[in-house]
Amino acid sequence: MKRFSFLFLFGLILLAAVVPGCTKEEITDVVNFVPIWKGSLDSAPKNPAPGWAYYDTKLGQSFIFDGTSWQLMSENGKDGKDGENGTNGTIGENGENGNDGTIIVWKDALETAPENPVTGWCYYNSTEKKSYMYDGTTWQMIAQDGQNGTIIVWQGALETAPENPVTGWCYYNSTDKKSFMYDGTAWQMIAQDGKDYEPPVFSVSAKKKVAFSSGNLQYNRITSTFQFAENQLQYLGKKGEEADVIDLFCWGTGNNPTATNTTEETFTDWGSKISDGKGWHTLSDAEWRYLIGKGDSKRDNATNLRKWRTINSVNGLVILPDGSDANIDADWATLEAAGAVFLPCGTKIYGKYWSSSPNGSDHAYYLDFYSSGRVYVSDGNRSDRCAVRLVRDAQ
Secondary structure, three states: OOOOOOOOOHHHHOEEOOOOOOOOOOOOOOOEEOOEEEEEEOOOOOOOOOOEEEEEOOOOEEEEEOOOOEEEEEEOOOOOOOOOOOOOOOOOOOOOOOOOOOOOEEEEEEOOOOOOOOOOEEEEEOOOOEEEEEOOOOEEEEEEOOOOOOOOEEEEEEOOOOOOOOOOEEEEEOOOOEEEEEOOOOEEEEEEOOOOOOOOOEEOOOOOEEEEOOOOEEEEOOOOEEEEOOOOOOOOOOOOOOOOEEOOEEOOOOOOOOOOOOOOOOOOOHHHHOOOOOOOEOOOHHHHHHHHOOOOOOOOOHHHHEEEEEEOOEEEEEEOOOOOOOOOOOOHHHHHHOOOEEEEEOOOOEEEEEEEEEEOOOEEEEEEEEOOOOEEEEEEEOOOEEEOOOEEEOO
């Protein structure tokens, strides 16, 4: 007679998983899946999802699916050898079989412990945020959520969202070719199949749409090169030779970003300094007006798609893409996911961003916005120092 045992370590309760359609860079938090026991079968179950596990009755082995292939977890124990005589000469005297192992049976995420438990039952207590295993007498805690953590439970590939979702549920929508995660309120898209990223678009005239750069324009004095800010919230407020990296410019200093005046400068649009072939440029005064909704010609619902906000202690102007129905008062993560642009400024009162349009020989136009809610296009001396945010034509 063979001895049957599972070397099913408690660590298998929380295993790293990869959600179809995602990369490690797209999901920065640790993602786990919960093993789902499919029973004793004579062959592997079809269309497995990460975390499925079963015992193969033909091979005498247990396997778990890691998202790509079935991985061996354990196998039947070999025939026991004759045991040596113990002190009392009882256990192993005639080469008796060893004690049966414990089969781990996962009972899913529950608010309370399941009734009439059997040794080896495990479940995740969604109220306490802990995982337990029944040892035959009591429930023993074997894992606990990390601080601020969310347990991810993969629901598989489905044509529509599963009903009655719980925070942390994920699934791949085979119709939309997208993966989603439930955040407790709504399904959030976390990946999409085979499509290049398409940035949100903003109308700047009746026939022209643009996409904004990932952050404000900066100039690195050490390398003598232009670059974009690390993110939309970064605002240095540096000019001239105040720092190694500056992000405030006089109008017309495209050839000499550290200039303190524009007396002998010839304007070169700042976008030409970003040599990635994407055609970056600065909006004209008319395009800024159309975008924010000033003048006779304006984009639809323009004034409701912009607002002064303080995001992570940084003041600035939020601008939503064309046709957006996002709540402009939502947190930044939600707004950024909705394609919002944020124009940061260094004061509690106002912000200024250059246009590409001159106004006479010594002035130029710029976007001017205030904490009071006023937003318009004004003009100032070319020696004023304002921020620059580049755009490119939308495809």
